[in-house]
Amino acid sequence: MTEPLGQSQVVPYLRGLVRAGWVIDLVAFEPAAADEDKIRDVVAHLRDDGINYIWSRRRASHGLSAKAADATEALGRALSRALVHRPRIVHARSYLPGAVAKVVATLVPGARFIFDCRGLVGEEYIDFAHWTREDVRYRLVKRYEKVLFGRADAVVTLTQSLRDWLRTERLISSHTLVEVIPCCADLDRFRPDALNRAAARSRLGAADRFVLTYSGSLGSYYCDEELATLFSFIRRRRPAQLAVFTRGDTDRLRAALVREGVADDDVWIGAVEPQDMPKMLAGADAAASLIQPWFSKIASSPTKCAEYLGVGLPVVANRGVGDMDALVASSPAMVDAGRMSRDELDRAAETVIARAGQPEVPAEARRLAVAEFDLEKVGVSRYLRLYEKLLG
Numbered sequence: 001m002t003e004p005l006g007q008s009q010v011v012p013y014l015r016g017l018v019r020a021g022w023v024i025d026l027v028a029f030e031p032a033a034a035d036e037d038k039i040r041d042v043v044a045h046l047r048d049d050g051i052n053y054i055w056s057r058r059r060a061s062h063g064l065s066a067k068a069a070d071a072t073e074a075l076g077r078a079l080s081r082a083l084v085h086r087p088r089i090v091h092a093r094s095y096l097p098g099a100v101a102k103v104v105a106t107l108v109p110g111a112r113f114i115f116d117c118r119g120l121v122g123e124e125y126i127d128f129a130h131w132t133r134e135d136v137r138y139r140l141v142k143r144y145e146k147v148l149f150g151r152a153d154a155v156v157t158l159t160q161s162l163r164d165w166l167r168t169e170r171l172i173s174s175h176t177l178v179e180v181i182p183c184c185a186d187l188d189r190f191r192p193d194a195l196n197r198a199a200a201r202s203r204l205g206a207a208d209r210f211v212l213t214y215s216g217s218l219g220s221y222y223c224d225e226e227l228a229t230l231f232s233f234i235r236r237r238r239p240a241q242l243a244v245f246t247r248g249d250t251d252r253l254r255a256a257l258v259r260e261g262v263a264d265d266d267v268w269i270g271a272v273e274p275q276d277m278p279k280m281l282a283g284a285d286a287a288a289s290l291i292q293p294w295f296s297k298i299a300s301s302p303t304k305c306a307e308y309l310g311v312g313l314p315v316v317a318n319r320g321v322g323d324m325d326a327l328v329a330s331s332p333a334m335v336d337a338g339r340m341s342r343d344e345l346d347r348a349a350e351t352v353i354a355r356a357g358q359p360e361v362p363a364e365a366r367r368l369a370v371a372e373f374d375l376e377k378v379g380v381s382r383y384l385r386l387y388e389k390l391l392g
Contacts (some may be wrong), residue, residue, distance in 0.1 A: 001026070001042050001053065002034050003273050008303060010093070012044070012186055016380030018050045025085065027100075029058035029070060030089025030171065030273075052357060054081060059268060075100045082108045086297045088391060094118045094311050095141070098148045098379075100131070105153075110348070112390050115152035121145070123296035127221070146171060154390050156383075157230035158182055158301035159322040165298060179386040182301040182323070187369055190278045190310030192362055204268050210240040210353065213284035213313070215277065218248040221297065223290035223318075226340045228256035230288060230316060233349035235266060243271040243281055285356045286335075287313045293320025293339060300354055306373035309333060312362030314355040316348050333365035 001011060006028070013273040026046065027112055030039050039055070046053045054077050059066040070118045074097070082090070082104050091114040092101030105113035111331050122141040142328040146294050149155060149166060157163045163180055166172045204211065212231055218224050219225035230240045242262070244253065258268060272280050281287070289307035300322045304325050308315045320326045328334045335352045338344035355361050372378065 001028060001046070001055070002030055002038050003310055005303075008185070008272050009183055011049075011051075012375055013379055013383060014051055015049050016376060017383060017387075020380070020384055024051045025054060025081055025087070027054045027081070029074070032057050033058040039212060054078075062155075065094075071096050071100055075103060078104050079107065082111070087111055089114060089387060092116060095121050095145070095148065098152075099144065102148065102151060112153040113151070113202050114154045114156060114386070114390070116156040117149075117299065118158065119299045120162075122256075123294075127292070127296045133155050137307055151178075152176065153181070154386055156181055156386065158299060159375040161298040162325055162387045171215070177386065178388055179382050181379055181382045182373060183306060184373045184375040185303065185306035185310050185369070186375045187310045187366075187373075190281070190307045190311040190369070192366065193279075193282050196279040197284035200280050203280070203281055204241065206241050206243075206283060208239070209266075210234060210238050210350075210356070211243050211284040212240060212287075213243045213245070213281060213287045213308075214289075214304075215245040215262040215272070215281065215307065216302075218247075218250060218253055221292040221294060223292060223340060224253040225256040225312055226290045226318075226337075226345060227288055228253060228344045229342060230261065230337070230349055232260035232262055233346045234353060235262060237349065237353055240266065242267045242271055243280070243284060244269045245277065247271045248314060279308065281313065283309045284311075284313055286316065286352045288316045289320045290316070290318050290337060290340060293318060297321045306369060309365045309369035309373065312365045313315070314352055314361050316352050327368075331364060331368045333368050342370055358392075 001007065014026060018024055034057070043053050043055070056073060078100055084127070085110055088111060090105040090111050092098040093116040094136045102113055105111040118345065122138050122145065125138065126133065126389050130168065135224065149171040155172055156179050160180050162177050172178060212234055214227055231240065234240045244250070247267065289302045289305050291300060291302065305315055305317065314333050314335055316335040316337050317324050318340050320339065323373055328336045332355060335348050335355060337348040
């Protein structure tokens with residue numbers, strides 16, 4: 001919960017559930033290198049919110065034996081708590097937590113199990129070429145995936161695309177409760193703000209340049225080279241700056257920018273604390289969310305899109321990722337990058353410059369964010385709806 005993803009995509013939802021009257025015990029791991037003082041702060045804040053955080057450090061290794069040891073430890077902590085307090089719902093995010101939660105729910109009388117699927121792990125390893133379909137690890141993951149989906153009392157997916165695929169593949173029955181809950185944002189924090197915009201542009205040294213922003217991880221399935229290409233096409237049309245807010249490795253992006261002939265003076269790259277992200281995004285004129293359209297990405301809902309739209313930015317996004325095809329077709333706040341060919345990125349650059357100059361686009365971006373990605377109205381309310389349905 002000390003990491004940005006925990007802060008944006010776990011804690012806010014739990015706070016919403018607590019406000020609605022639920023009592024929450026949270027079992028999770030902190031990174032091996034996490035700062036002790038930061039962990040204590042998080043534990044204290046969660047306690048103030050009414051959330052009991054039961055944590056330990058995860059092992060640094062990603063090997064199977066280390067994961068198994070982590071899971072066994074989590075099972076011991078969760079089960080000891082559950083047998084005393086008898087939870088009505090055991091709710092797990094992703095595969096290993098799902099394995100732990102299913103055992104707990106089986107052993108606690110009357111408990112219902114929710115499998116909150118954050119991605120297709122086996123397919124991700126295939127897409128990354130780490131495994132083949134003949135790999136015993138892939139087969140084991142797929143076998144247990146079938147158990148998790150088949151035995152869950154309810155399933156949460158991030159996208160309608162994944163929900164539909166699960167039904168087509170008969171991994172879930174027509175009677176299984178399914179709720180689609182995309183990655184949402186706190187739109188009280190991510191909102192247009194003229195003062196934030198002026199302060200951010202001053203910090204960036206943007207002057208009167210067109211600022212394209214990108215936030216979050218780089219590398220892996222994120223498209224560093226395509227981001228560099230998109231920015232180079234924008235820069236050819238008008239003075240521009242690329243502002244990248246990341247803690248990730250930027251070597252690949254920097255090399256791609258050099259190949260595209262982008263000068264260092266037109267790039268700002270740096271880490272931004274989660275609490276400062278709304279302020280920094282407000283300094284941009286447009287944003288990008290470019291992700292490899294691999295099969296595993298049908299499960300993906302980029303948090304960055306919700307945050308960009310919340311502050312009123314038009315967003316360049318590619319097709320073939322989660323529910324992005326429908327989103328791109330639904331609003332002028334979304335700019336279609338297709339499958340990210342150079343021609344498509346060139347057209348997207350021209351379009352986003354034009355859209356950013358239209359006075360109605362920031363309001364449309366905000367409208368879309370509220371309709372699709374509002375933390376309270378979409379995220380928390382759908383979890384509450386699922387909990388209520390599950391307990392009938």
